[in-house]
Amino acid sequence: MDTKKVTDALNVIMENELAGVVRYTHYSLMVFGHNRIPIVKWLRDQAAESLTHADRAGEHVTTLGGHPSLRISALLETHKHAINDILQESLHHEKGQLENYKTLLGLVEGQNVFLEEYAREMICDEEAHIAEVQKMMRAPGT
Numbered sequence: 001m002d003t004k005k006v007t008d009a010l011n012v013i014m015e016n017e018l019a020g021v022v023r024y025t026h027y028s029l030m031v032f033g034h035n036r037i038p039i040v041k042w043l044r045d046q047a048a049e050s051l052t053h054a055d056r057a058g059e060h061v062t063t064l065g066g067h068p069s070l071r072i073s074a075l076l077e078t079h080k081h082a083i084n085d086i087l088q089e090s091l092h093h094e095k096g097q098l099e100n101y102k103t104l105l106g107l108v109e110g111q112n113v114f115l116e117e118y119a120r121e122m123i124c125d126e127e128a129h130i131a132e133v134q135k136m137m138r139a140p141g142t
Contacts, residue, residue, distance in 0.1 A: 001107070005107050006064060006104070006107050007064050009104045010061045015069050015073045016096065016100060017051070017053040020050030021047050023075060023093060024046040025043075025044070028043035028044045031086070035083075043086075046129075084137060087137050097126055098123065098127065098130065101122045102123060
C-alpha cells in the first residue's frame with residue numbers, strides 16, 4: 001500500500017468533511033419559512049456528522065503516521081438560499097465526497113482490511129445521503 005497516497009486521500013476527505021461542517025452550518029442559518037424547524041435540525045445533524053467523519057479520517061491519517069491537514073476544501077457562496085438550491089448544493093457536495101471515498105477504496109482494497117472496511121462504510125453512508133437528498137428534492141407523488 002502506498003501510505004503517502006492513502007494519507008493524501010484521507011486528508012482530502014478530511015478537508016471536504018470540514019467544509020461540510022461549515023456548509024451545513026451556514027445553510028441551517030439561512031432557512032426560513034413554515035418548514036424551518038425540521039430542515040434546520042436536519043442540516044445541523046449533517047454538520048455534526050461531517051465533523052465526526054472528519055475526525056475519523058484524521059484518526060486514520062495519524063494511525064498511518066501522517067499529519068492531518070489544517071485546511072478545508074473550497075467553499076462557494078452562491079447566495080442562493082431557497083431550499084431546493086441548498087439541497088442541490090448539498091447533493092453536489094455529497095457526490096464529490098462519494099468519489100473521494102471511492103478513490104480511497106481503490107488505494108486500500110485488498111491491502112488493508114481496516115481501511116477498506118472504513119472506505120466501504122463511508123461509501124454506504126454517502127450513497128444513503130445522496131438518496132435522501134434526492135428524495136427531498138422530488139415533488140410529492142413522483
